[in-house]
Amino acid sequence: MKKILLILSICFLVIQCKKSAPKTTILETEDHRTYGILADSAMVVSAREEASKIGLAIMKQGGNAFDAMVATDLSLLVSYPFAGNIGGGGFMVYRLKDGKTGSIDYREKAPLKASRDMYLDKKGNVIPNKSTLGAMAVGVPGTVAGLFEVHKKFGTLPIEKLMQPAIDLATNGVVVTKHQARMLNAYRPLFEKANKRTILLDKEWQVGDTIKYPALALTLTRIKDNGRDEFYKGKTADMLVEYVQSLGGIITKEDLASYEAQWRKPITFDYKGNKIISMSPPSSGGICIGQILKSIEPYNINQYAHNSLEYVQLITEAERRTYADRSEFLGDPDFVHVPIDTLLSPYYLSQRMSDFNWDKATKSTDITYGEITLPESDETTHYSIIDQFGNAVAVTTTINGAYGSKVYVKDAGFFLNNEMDDFSSKPGEPNMFGLLGAEANAIAPQKRMLSAMTPTIVEKEGKLKMVIGTPGGSTIITSVMQNILNVLEYDMTMQESVSQPRFHHQWYPDDIKFETTFDSIIFPALRNKGYNIDQSNSRIIGKVDAILVLPNGKLEGGADPRGDDSAEGF
Ligand code: DON
Numbered sequence: 135m136k137k138i139l140l141i142l143s144i145c146f147l148v149i150q151c152k153k154s155a156p157k158t159t160i161l162e163t164e165d166h167r168t169y170g171i172l173a174d175s176a177m178v179v180s181a182r183e184e185a186s187k188i189g190l191a192i193m194k195q196g197g198n199a200f201d202a203m204v205a206t207d208l209s210l211l212v213s214y215p216f217a218g219n220i221g222g223g224g225f226m227v228y229r230l231k232d233g234k235t236g237s238i239d240y241r242e243k244a245p246l247k248a249s250r251d252m253y254l255d256k257k258g259n260v261i262p263n264k265s266t267l268g269a270m271a272v273g274v275p276g277t278v279a280g281l282f283e284v285h286k287k288f289g290t291l292p293i294e295k296l297m298q299p300a301i302d303l304a305t306n307g308v309v310v311t312k313h314q315a316r317m318l319n320a321y322r323p324l325f326e327k328a329n330k331r332t333i334l335l336d337k338e339w340q341v342g343d344t345i346k347y348p349a350l351a352l353t354l355t356r357i358k359d360n361g362r363d364e365f366y367k368g369k370t371a372d373m374l375v376e377y378v379q380s381l382g383g384i385i386t387k388e389d390l391a392s393y394e395a396q397w398r399k400p401i402t403f404d405y406k407g408n409k410i411i412s413m414s415p416p417s418s419g420g421i422c423i424g425q426i427l428k429s430i431e432p433y434n435i436n437q438y439a440h441n442s443l444e445y446v447q448l449i450t451e452a453e454r455r456t457y458a459d460r461s462e463f464l465g466d467p468d469f470v471h472v473p474i475d476t477l478l479s480p481y482y483l484s485q486r487m488s489d490f491n492w493d494k495a496t497k498s499t500d501i502t503y504g505e506i507t508l509p510e511s512d513e514t515t516h517y518s519i520i521d522q523f524g525n526a527v528a529v530t531t532t533i534n535g536a537y538g539s540k541v542y543v544k545d546a547g548f549f550l551n552n553e554m555d556d557f558s559s560k561p562g563e564p565n566m567f568g569l570l571g572a573e574a575n576a577i578a579p580q581k582r583m584l585s586a587m588t589p590t591i592v593e594k595e596g597k598l599k600m601v602i603g604t605p606g607g608s609t610i611i612t613s614v615m616q617n618i619l620n621v622l623e624y625d626m627t628m629q630e631s632v633s634q635p636r637f638h639h640q641w642y643p644d645d646i647k648f649e650t651t652f653d654s655i656i657f658p659a660l661r662n663k664g665y666n667i668d669q670s671n672s673r674i675i676g677k678v679d680a681i682l683v684l685p686n687g688k689l690e691g692g693a694d695p696r697g698d699d700s701a702e703g704f
Pocket of ligand 1: 553585
């Protein structure tokens with residue numbers, strides 16, 4: 135009886151949500167669980183309602199998840215300039231309906247004129263802001279190459295059809311939300327500083343204002359008409375190079391003309407019978423999430439309550455060791471050898487955890503990277519899509535900081551990334567996310583900077599289970615990891631999971647960062663054991679957008695309530 139009531143209430147709620155098309159509506163059901171938006175066949179969860187709706191409309195017209203990816207991505211460029219982009223890069227992990235998996239890397243690259251010490255002064259000190267603000271911070275963008283490559287391989291609808299909604303959105307304008315008004319106004323002084331002049335977005339924005347992007351509409355139209363080369367070799371490339379160079383940047387036409395996206399083999403590993411498929415280097419995401427989950431796997435974490443003292447301790451210690459390894463070993467695999475097999479091997483990880491002590495925090499000063507002895511075989515946004523055919527894509531894309539380098543290509547209407555800051559400017563010197571790096575992530579011409587982006591797909595018993603990812607810089611890995619545990623170990627719905635308070639540790643600084651909503655009841659006990667706690671910063675940790683395939687086959691969207699994020703399905 136209970137079951138029937140549950141099914142009826144879910145059906146009722148699905149009808150309701152179809153009627154009102156809410157954003158992050160949370161549904162209370164008879165089983166006292168909180169579900170996100172539910173759908174029968176297809177779903178998009180992204181940072182903006184416009185983008186999710188446009189992606190979904192493409193699938194309603196018969197397009198697949200890859201078609202929807204192109205349309206959603208370009209709609210985020212227009213509706214979410216904070217992170218959506220053609221001036222940045224990203225990663226996509228996919229799982230086809232037949233179970234085949236893969237990934238594409240369209241990460242930015244260092245310009246040909248980049249050099250190892252380009253952000254250091256004569257004394258060898260890091261020059262403040264040089265790798266984050268303005269033209270010198272910009273890496274060679276990969277997004278347009280990535281989208282066209284995906285479309286070429288998997289797309290089914292004509293590219294014109296996929297690009298038109300974003301062109302229309304740019305022409306007709308986007309309504310400013312509360313979050314957006316706050317961010318645009320807060321960053322205005324930096325827009326002016328980076329561009330040495332005012333830009334389109336330089337005004338005091340109010341909620342409900344409409345922003346139109348006529349120059350961007352023209353740029354997208356040129357790309358639609360002339361193809362990907364318009365961005366890399368055409369008028370748009372000229373505009374980009376000219377503008378960046380006028381601001382003292384080093385990107386050349388050769389940099390753009392030689393950019394190529396790369397198909398890569400994703401990182402896959404088993405966690406308690408679930409297959410986790412995530413991004414390989416130059417993202418650290420897949421390896422780090424694998425290291426953390428495999429380090430905690432032998433401890434059977436679900437014997438401890440969710441977010442309890444023991445839960446936080448165990449995860450913190452696994453994270454501390456993982457981020458120490460990240461700093462030493464991870465970088466662009468086209469330039470450095472990354473010892474993937476060792477880093478993910480249960481023996482290596484058990485050695486790494488062998489000095490973990492339940493009574494006392496390990497100090498980060500006592501931790502360095504592990505010993506690799508085994509022979510080796512060889513500001514961001516995320517969206518998740520499942521189509522009506524059963525294909526799934528997880529995409530995380532970024533221009534790094536909020537509005538990237540703040541450089542807004544005059545006449546072409548888009549922001550450029552400040553991804554160069556993801557390199558290690560100097561060994562031991564933290565980047566804007568406090569992450570340390572070493573030789574493996576040193577700057578070199580045409581090298582890709584190390585990323586933490588973790589677009590991830592989870593499979594259980596050969597079936598698609600979850601599509602997930604988030605922005606959040608260094609906290610991306612730990613946010614995705616906590617959500618995987620929420621669902622796999624604590625049986626949460628996707629909406630319950632994304633709404634949970636989160637925490638994060640990254641080796642250095644040696645603090646556990648907690649969201650302000652995290653219950654502080656465990657803090658005294660943690661302090662007693664020697665842990666440093668940082669809840670001072672009201673910054674949220676991640677904005678997770680995910681889809682869960684429920685046991686009855688329905689799709690449940692988890693749209694993070696921390697932003698304007700929105701799940702749309704049919
Ligand atoms: O690739 C990376 O790891 C970073 N550039 C991601 C930046 C990010 O998530 C910013 N958003 N909060």
